Amino acid sequence: MSGGRAHELATSLAEVRQRVSDAERAAGRPAGGVVLVVVTKTFPASDVRLLAACGAVDVGESREPEAGRKAADCADLDLRWHQVGQVQTRKAAAVAAWADVVHSADRLRLVGALERGHRRALEEGARPEGHVLEVLVQVDLGDEPPGGEAGGRGGAAPRDLAELADAVAASEGLRLGGLMAVAPLGVDPREPFARLAELSARLRRDHPGATAVSAGMSGDLEAAVSAGATHVRVGRAVLGARPPIV
Ligand SMILES: *Cc1c(COP(=O)(O)O)cnc(C)c1O
Numbered sequence: 001m002s003g004g005r006a007h008e009l010a011t012s013l014a015e016v017r018q019r020v021s022d023a024e025r026a027a028g029r030p031a032g033g034v035v036l037v038v039v040t041k042t043f044p045a046s047d048v049r050l051l052a053a054c055g056a057v058d059v060g061e062s063r064e065p066e067a068g069r070k071a072a073d074c075a076d077l078d079l080r081w082h083q084v085g086q087v088q089t090r091k092a093a094a095v096a097a098w099a100d101v102v103h104s105a106d107r108l109r110l111v112g113a114l115e116r117g118h119r120r121a122l123e124e125g126a127r128p129e130g131h132v133l134e135v136l137v138q139v140d141l142g143d144e145p146p147g148g149e150a151g152g153r154g155g156a157a158p159r160d161l162a163e164l165a166d167a168v169a170a171s172e173g174l175r176l177g178g179l180m181a182v183a184p185l186g187v188d189p190r191e192p193f194a195r196l197a198e199l200s201a202r203l204r205r206d207h208p209g210a211t212a213v214s215a216g217m218s219g220d221l222e223a224a225v226s227a228g229a230t231h232v233r234v235g236r237a238v239l240g241a242r243p244p245i246v
Pocket of ligand 1: 217218234235
């Protein structure tokens with residue numbers, strides 16, 4: 001049974017890696033430049049182990065306490081853990097105890113909570129001395145109500161990006177990595193991803209090191225790589241359909 005799952009994951013991971021490298025080539029980008037974050041939310045730690053055995057390094061999670069437990073279960077593996085989903089302010093400290101990269105900072109209150117949570121994680125030894133939490137600012141490319149505690153696809157309004165980026169950059173223990181977005185549903189993703197690339201260029205005028213552009217999921221990773229994404233976050237195309245979240 002687990003042999004079957006190992007084979008299944010090895011095959012689908014290879015397929016997704018091929019999609020990413022085809023997209024890099026089609027875009028005239030150097031091979032291997034895009035980071036594939038495999039989003040394992042709702043799937044067991046045993047799947048993370050099988051993926052790690054296939055060379056996966058970057059793992060994405062979304063919800064507490066599932067994420068923290070899985071990261072603890074896999075603490076012996078050399079993985080980089082990404083928080084890709086929205087973070088409730090009261091969960092920020094829990095996330096800072098296991099995440100290496102948070103893709104979804106979308107409000108000032110959360111930035112403050114991540115800074116405090118990360119400091120506490122260092123003090124308590126949950127994170128090694130000198131550990132820096134990389135934080136991406138999530139931008140809302142649709143016209144849904146701004147994200148926040150209530151859910152939705154999330155993200156800050158583009159006009160609030162500069163202030164949020166400055167706050168991350170000024171926070172001790174946090175490093176501003178760049179931007180993240182989820183393409184709005186029901187539109188050609190090329191347009192929002194192009195807008196994200198423009199916002200990233202603008203951000204880099206003030207923060208030259210904030211080069212990450214996290215965009216693209218199972219259904220639209222080619223469009224994201226074509227628009228300059230540095231990170232794609234892929235769940236279903238590697239792990240299969242997720243059980244519905246209730
Ligand atoms: C779940 C999730 C993903 C992965 O989505 P798939 O469609 O399964 O590839 C990517 N980004 C975020 C923010 C997610 O919550």
